[in-house]
Amino acid sequence: MRVRLAKEDVNSNYKVSLIDVSREKDFVKILEDYNIKYKRTEYFKDLFMYKLIDINSKFIMILQEKASNYIKYIEPVSIYSLPLQIEDEDGEIPVVYPEENKDYVTLGVIDNGIAHIKHLDPWIKRVHTRFLREETSTTHGTFVSGIALYGDKLENREIVKNEPFYLLDATVLSATTIEEDDLLKNITLAIEENYKRVKIWNLSLSVRLGIEEDTFSDFGVVLDHLQKTYGVLILKSAGNGGNFMKQLPKGKLYHGSDSLLSLVVGSITNEGYASNYSRVGLGPKGTIKPDIASYGGDLLRGDNGEMIMKGVNSFSRNGNVASSSGTSFATARISSLATIIYQNICKDFKDFSDFNPILLKALIIHSAKNTDKNLSVEEIGYGIPSTSTEILSYFKNENIKIFNGVMEKNQEIELDASFFNYKKDIKIKLTLVYDTEFDYLQKGDYIKSDIKIKNISENGKNLTRKFEGILERNKKIELYSDNDIKKNYTLIIEKLN
Known part of the structure; x- marks a missing residue:
């Protein structure tokens, strides 16, 4: 249970997120037992936030004692204001x-x-x-x-x-x-x-x-x-x-x-x-x-x-x-x-x-x-x-190839020899962008399935990858993933020489 207190511990509105949504009734009972006013906002299924009205660290200590095993965090509600100098x-x-x-x-x-x-x-x-x-x-x-x-x-x-x-x-x-x-x-x-x-x-x-x-x-x-x-x-x-x-x-x-x-x-x-x-x-x-x-x-x-x-x-x-x-x-x-x-x-x-x-x-x-x-x-x-x-102009540029598709675990991209001007290798700029499924509750990795580019971009999980380097004519570009979740992708390859 992560806790962030308001400055000087003044009474404030706090937001609470639950790790275990099956314990929601238990959480609400605590609020009602202590006469805490609250508002529940659901953004989509199983992702909701409780706003506790006008509380301070005294009640937060009660939550730590009674509900810390199923509360993800409690912190002051952020207030948006629009300071603007025009x-x-x-x-x-x-x-x-x-x-x-x-x-x-x-x-x-x-x-x-x-x-x-x-x-x-x-x-x-x-x-x-x-x-x-x-x-x-x-x-x-x-x-x-x-x-x-x-x-x-x-x-x-x-x-x-x-x-x-x-x-x-x-x-x-x-x-x-x-x-x-x-x-x-x-x-x-x-x-x-x-x-x-x-x-x-x-x-x-x-x-x-x-x-x-x-x-x-x-x-x-x-x-x-x-x-x-x-x-x-x-x-x-x-x-x-x-x-x-x-x-x-x-x-x-x-x-x-x-x-x-x-x-x-x-x-x-x-x-x-x-x-x-x-x-x-x-x-x-x-x-x-x-x-x-x-x-x-x-x-x-x-x-x-x-x-x-x-x-x-x-x-x-x-x-x-x-x-x-x-x-x-x-x-x-x-x-x-x-x-x-x-x-x-x-x-x-x-x-x-x-x-x-x-x-x-x-x-x-x-x-x-x-x-x-x-x-x-x-x-x-x-x-x-x-x-x-x-x-x-990319769409009419012979030095740029744009590939759009859907992949699961593997996808091979092959470029025609004419793109290489029949040379042994060329310098390229490559950009990959894709989407995936997310673990919105963040019980595991938020990015459920990523795409890596073999021998080019294989570190970390990120939905965007960009690279400049040398590509050999006889080498296919291999996209691969750790599981078969379907992912929409765009791959752009630009010949730089």
Whole structure:
């Protein structure tokens, strides 16, 4: 039983997770015997959380005595609030409008609402909310959406090579704070109710708890379950930290940023450094997180201890050009990138039956490169992705082969001799991305079945693998696994010489 107490042991709301769900009735009886108010939130079958209202260490000691053998952990409920510094800037850019008779896909923006300003209103296809309009601040969601649609124009340079698409405003929190269980439930409902029409989701929200070394967070587990169940792709921000203001090392990624199926995004500065605030990995069990990074601006500590912002541009909720900094806004660029790629390869704009999140992840990760500052994988994962135009060119590039499939224990990939230009060997870049079944209750390994590449990438369990090296012409690429659970995969092989 893992216990984390609130600061100064003040009465707080605590969350409790059970290892043995068969003991749930025993647990509830203890709560009722001691007149503890509680709320049970179920995210999916057998994954639920109890929120105990207004308790302190005195009652936690009782739980340790009576229920420690079937409680996994007890810790304060994380409260999400939205601190956001937005500064108005000078400038104006033209409004882009939908073209008649043109098909667009929709990006879901899970946030605090999108203001219907002139630049965004033509693109807001639908609003999903459980809040009254006057309860919703729309500050953060508007800024995220502005970058997703107009990011390149606002920076006056090509980062994504933007194209327009529709937006779904999924408002999951109001202008006030929200506790973790309510936030996760609202995210779940947004995706459950809209997954048939929206396949790509921007989630630039985090609860303020650092990830664990060996255990995946409830937030991360819920995000993985949603993506497996509903066939969607979530782009998740790494989270922001203020340790640089105290001249301390960066903090670990926040809960939710350990989701293995999500593309998790860190932030870099205009100069190619990792942003001071961008939180770092690796993920639990040595998994690669964040996956990638993009431009999210910078925050600096001034000589007098003040915070200086060198922000990215977007829109305030009143429609003005404004600036701010955060991994949220780096994530919005990658959400835009993924949406544009899919919009260009999509054939089924009615049911989206051709949507393949594994392919999108693989394309983006394959394109990613380090900056000239040689940043660490803990800071930026696989690096900074290319533009949408360059990634889409892969489909017509004779030096790139893309394999999509389903495998169980073994799969052999054979390349034609012409791909080698009939040479003895060639230098290649190889990217493998796959999905798998998860042990959501984490009684064993969270990743139930992984894929390794024989003689190339065989260390650890991770859903992404990337490698550069020499491939001999007579050698097949052998993918293998430790069991026969079916796994969707994408393998990209690029000839470098």
